[in-house]
Amino acid sequence: MVRTEISLFLKNVPGELGRLATLFGEAGINIDALTIQDASSYVQELFKARGKSLNRIASAASYNSMRKDSAEFALIRLLVGDTDKAVDLLSKNNFIFDIMPVIVLELENRPGELARISSKFGEEGINMNYVYGSVSSPDAKCLFVFCPEDIDKAAKIFP
Numbered sequence: 001m002v003r004t005e006i007s008l009f010l011k012n013v014p015g016e017l018g019r020l021a022t023l024f025g026e027a028g029i030n031i032d033a034l035t036i037q038d039a040s041s042y043v044q045e046l047f048k049a050r051g052k053s054l055n056r057i058a059s060a061a062s063y064n065s066m067r068k069d070s071a072e073f074a075l076i077r078l079l080v081g082d083t084d085k086a087v088d089l090l091s092k093n094n095f096i097f098d099i100m101p102v103i104v105l106e107l108e109n110r111p112g113e114l115a116r117i118s119s120k121f122g123e124e125g126i127n128m129n130y131v132y133g134s135v136s137s138p139d140a141k142c143l144f145v146f147c148p149e150d151i152d153k154a155a156k157i158f159p
Contacts, residue, residue: 002155003104004083005145008090008097012038012074020076027089030081033104033145035132036074077132079104079145103146103154109135114144117158121146126154 010016017036024031080086083099090097107113114133121128126148133144148154 001104001158002101002151003079004099005077005079005102005147006083006086006090006097006099007075007077008095009073010076010095012072016074017076023089023093024080024086027085028082029086029089031078032081033079033132033134033143035077035145038074077130077145100147101151101155103148103151103158105144105146105158106141107133107144109138109140109142113142117144117146120157121148121154124153124157126150126157 008020010020021031079102087097087099105117107117118128127150129147129149131144131146133142135142146154
């Protein structure tokens with residue numbers, strides 16, 4: 001299923017994730033999935049891929065500052081229960097963020113399941129930019145988020 005992922009930057013310091021989670025919690029927005037990493041590699045790749053079009057998500061001054069000191073920032077990718085409400089909340093609170101479509105699948109929690117799904121993408125010639133996932137217990141399904149290079153082609157495999 002195609003869903004919208006939010007990517008945002010936070011300072012890489014204690015308490016920032018708690019501040020974001022509190023903001024969402026107080027607004028009644030559930031976080032369905034989340035991954036956090038040092039922003040340096042993401043910023044460098046984003047700069048190469050998008051060039052000047054980045055002005056739509058950040059002012060040139062803000063972006064150049066982040067690019068220079070990107071290790072001081074964390075890149076957070078997340079799925080939320082109400083994307084429109086989350087985007088509005090992030091905008092009102094001056095967060096720097098972007099949105100993009102991703103493929104979200106619930107997989108059976110058994111050996112080989114990720115291999116089966118990954119192989120389908122590979123057979124169709126679809127490369128993944130990144131993947132993250134989790135499971136809450138041995139008996140529960142796994143939630144995996146796939147960011148393919150070709151979202152339209154990937155969406156046809158897993159509607």
